[in-house]
Amino acid sequence: MLTNTTGHHLTAHQAMIPRILKPFSYMCGNRMLSGYKPKSNVKASYKILELEEGCSLDDIRNSYRNLAKKYHPDSGSSTADSEAFIKVEDAYRVVLSDMANKKKSNENKEEEEEDQFKTKAPQHRHYLSFEGVGFGTPSQREKQYMQFRVDRATEQVLEYRKQKLESQYVATDLMRAKDVRESKKVKITQAVERLVEDLIQESMAKGDFDNLSGKGKPLQKFSDCPHIDPMTHNLNRILIDNGYQPEWILMQKEIRETIERLRKSIVASRSKLGEPMTPYRQKQWNRICEQFMEDIRKLNKRIDSFNLVVPILSRQMVHFSADKEIVRAQKTYKALMENKEAPDSDTKGEEQENVKRFGWKSSLFKVLSV
Structure with a gap:
């Protein structure tokens, strides 16, 4: 007798049966689990x-x-x-x-x-070949597709030739327009040259060039610098020798003279009012300052015009400040008043010293001189 894992007794014949062929593989208590x-x-x-x-x-x-x-x-x-x-x-x-x-x-x-x-x-094979062109049998559709390719290539060639001709026409039109512009420039240049030549001949006939220094003498040579145009150099030298000044130099001179004149004018006006500053004099001074500010504003506009024509950037000028100029005028007036008071104090000191030195003689001299 043999015993299985669950404690039940088995015969030798049952023990020799393979496990997979056993009718009851497991027993749990009194319950049969194979079912x-x-x-x-x-x-x-x-x-x-x-x-x-x-x-x-x-x-x-x-x-x-x-x-x-x-x-x-x-x-x-x-x-x-x-x-x-x-x-x-x-x-x-x-x-x-x-x-x-x-x-x-x-x-x-x-x-x-x-x-x-x-x-x-x-069923869809005819849509996957010949680009969907043609109908009928495959051989018929192939012939139709070849004809379609020939027609498409012909259209592309014609389109290319058309675009090429259009581009040529456009280039020709542009060249014509450019030639017209260049011809106009040449005509204008020639007209200006003829006008200048006519003006020169007319001035020569009137004798406007007779008073030029160096008339009838050859032009003086200058340094052989390859970077300077001889004609331009000679023309500039002739203009300078005859007193010609560029516009911006004249404007610069005018601006400097104007600001000096305005400064002297406001100092003179302040000196004319004198001291002390009564309410009436203060009103007059305010009117003078308003007029001075207006003149400075006009001068600054002139400076703007000057800065537009001056050829050198470092020669440009800045605006003048009316308030600063008024303060400057007041300081100048005070300095003038101090300079006037200094000689008066020196004269009084000399008189006192003479009285101490000469006593009654100096007093008698004053009486006799009167």
Whole structure:
């Protein structure tokens, strides 16, 4: 007699039967487990295996292996439970079967799609060649397509020739317009030259050039510098020798003379008012200052015109400030008053010194002189 793992006695004949051929593989108490029907609920099976749907086959195997170690009756662990192990094993089989069915259905679906594509491909073949041109048999459509390509190439050649001719015409028109502009410039230049020549001849006939210094003498040479135009240099020298001054030099001179005149004028006006400044004199001084500010404003406009024509940037001028000029005039007036008081004090000191030195003689001399 032999004893199995559950404690039941087996005969020698039963013990020699392979495990897979035994009619009853497990016994749990007095209950026969070989007739246990696994549930077909896939979601419950995934839940028993502590997994989620869509997991991989490796995850399923690892989870089954861990649960089998935990619940297998022969594991000898404290959590061994034959019923739980049977549920885990059945859930494992259900999940494997579900994955196999899904894989098979996917393969069948792919085969159906491939068969469907193969079935429909010949129906659309005439849209996938010859650029969809023509109709009829493939040979007829090929001839039609070749004719279509010839016509398209001819149209492209004609379009290219058309664009080329248009570009040539545009270039010709531009050249003509440029020639017209250049001819106008030449005509204007020639007209100006003729006008200048006529003016020179007229001035010579009137004798305007008779008083020029160096008349009838050859022009003096200057340094042979290759960067200086001899004609321009000689013309400038002739103009300078005869008292010609550029416009900006005359404007600069005018501005300087104007500011000096305004400064002297306001100082003279302040001196004329004198001291002390009564309310009436203060009103007069305010009117003088207002007129001075207006003159400075006009002078600054003249400076703007000067800065536009001056050829050298460093020669440009800045605006004058009316307030600063008024303060300057007052300081000048005070300095003049101090200079006047200094000689008076010196004269009084000399008289006192003469009285001390000569006494009654100096007094008698004053009386006699009167």
